[in-house]
Amino acid sequence: MPFTIAIIGRPNVGKSTLFNRLVGQKLALVDDMPGVTRDRREGEAKLHDLHFTIIDTAGLDEGPKGSLTARMQEQTETAIALADALFFVIDARIGLTPADRAFADFARRADKPVLLLANKSEGKHGELGAMESYALGLGDPIPISAEHGEGMGELYDAVSKLVPPADDEEEREETDEERAARPIRVAIVGRPNAGKSTLINHLLGEERLLTSPEAGTTRDSIAVEIEHKGRGFRIYDTAGLRRRSRIEEKLEKLSVADALRAVRFAEVVVLMMDAQNRFEEQDLRIADLIEREGRALVLAVNKWDLMDGKPGQISTLRRDADHWLPQVSGVPIVAVSGLMGEGIDRLMQAIVEAYGIWNRRVPTAALNRWFEGAIADNPPPAVSGRRLKLNYITQTKARPPSFVLFCSRADAIPQSYLRYLVNSMRETFELPGTPVRITLREKANPFAHKRKRPN
Structure with missing residues (x-):
């Protein structure tokens, strides 16, 4: 220690x-x-x-x-x-x-x-x-x-006189085993009073974080270490995020900035929503921010114990999530009660699975087969009477899965076609919910350096 x-x-x-x-x-x-x-x-x-x-x-x-x-x-x-x-x-x-x-x-x-x-x-x-x-x-x-x-x-x-000096050890590169053993960095975010601190306290089994019916109790982004079923997690509790127009006090601005910093340094972000007021405008803004930051996203609908328990409500949650958040289609959504401890195991499993998808690399051969089929099924549109040519695609990195698409005219490819490719890729390679990045790059013309012959 x-x-x-x-x-x-x-x-x-x-x-x-x-x-x-x-x-x-x-x-x-x-x-x-x-x-x-x-x-x-x-x-x-x-x-x-x-x-x-x-x-x-x-x-x-x-x-x-x-x-x-x-x-x-x-x-x-x-x-x-x-x-x-x-x-x-x-x-x-x-x-x-x-x-x-x-x-x-x-x-x-x-x-x-x-x-x-x-x-x-x-x-x-x-x-x-x-x-x-x-x-x-x-x-x-x-x-x-x-x-x-x-x-x-x-x-x-x-x-x-109190602390022994650190041993001088040469820095060495982290092994794959050590990297896998590191705790997953998880930020819990949401509107004020969504129950973020209550959920973490239940995971810890103690009142480690202050909770109160009054919104704005949490100010700093507090990190706690937990272990769940043999897997380590470093979880950040954050201040509630309100609309910018409603933030007036300097202290709340600092708290919000701290929460946004926690999102940027997290690997998985859990967006907590109130079961009785879910998918409000601010929830959608926060989800869009998480997607733009490239973090893996899990939706947690809290205070589920207050719902009437009618059948089919979980299916309704799934439909609502896909309707309101098409940019992260298939995002995992879990009904929980931080106060009663319901749904905690499902939430932690969803975090682990989202983390695995966020780190996924697609084999090159499978990626090429999918690419050829996707273009054959739905060719890119013609622009100004000229057909766009898509040459090939390759994955450059994971965390999140990111790809480079080589093409003839990058500025002419419509966003709707890129969304088609992303959605097709999600379905084919099972990448639900995680951000998928496609960067366009024009392939160099091998004849561009040659001058035209004079007539």
Whole structure:
């Protein structure tokens, strides 16, 4: 198990900024408004030659039992229990507050090594606040600026006493077996309050992610590792995606950008819809975005336990999906209940199958036979009285299946004919739901370099 450090402190002291600094990416949302972070978020940190797991947490705060604030506090307490050491962060510009003193006692009771970090220490005001922090009794403060990267050398010296340096190993190429053993990256997306976090909590068997009837509870894209029937998955819970015209607050814009980033880095994307309000305009927009990004798509119709159970409803779902999403014809669709745990096995199987199709390569001989037959059954149309000539097609890559079609006049081939080829390919090679890319390329004319003879 890697050495784990949890970042704790009251809200808005710069915990997420420090987290982003250590992982080398802007994974956690950062804003001046307190309380942006709600769930705990893990990342792989690197500090020179030190490698460890870092956990960003919600700001330590008090709230009535059962409230969202209280459950955020429980997430932080869980992170502390999982950690081997703690970064206790204060805002050096503001100085010590009663909340800092109260939560310093909380950190001491954890009975784990605690490093006191005086963040925002740049300038004279920061120096004074760092001096004040001696009163917490947590040892010498380490003045840092997470935003500007100051004090990282001093932080390294302190952390190196806790974390063993990484072994120097030469980088080697990943084998096919290791690649197959890697977890499938899955992003769960959808409109606000579709039940994304509830579904993931059921998969984990614990309330790892905060849920609430209030839309917009999830802000960061939180990644969790699960194993289902011997197969590993890395699942990203994301913020709900509303229409752009309805997004007004800066924080929601950041959350949406984080969700879209999760889609781009995922391999399979599960679009969750409410069973009672499915295939709304925003659902279709999200599905179209996923197809344009080239990700494998699975539709999950959640809250199925609230439906009346009339026969034929699953068949209706299939017809609706093919009607509203012709660009991903045959996309797998699963009825689930994240709250009751219904349909979970079918959903996970659909994810594995969609991942396999997304990685599929078509044998060249079979591709050529299909191509000749498709052209014979439906020849390309004539444009300006001239017949279009399609020479041959080849697959250039998978993830998603992508092909190059060599032809005589690429700009003259209508989109309707390309859709015919894609749909025929889906049916012939069993590529339901996954994006299929066909790029047109004009074949070079071998006689173009020869000049015409003078009369």
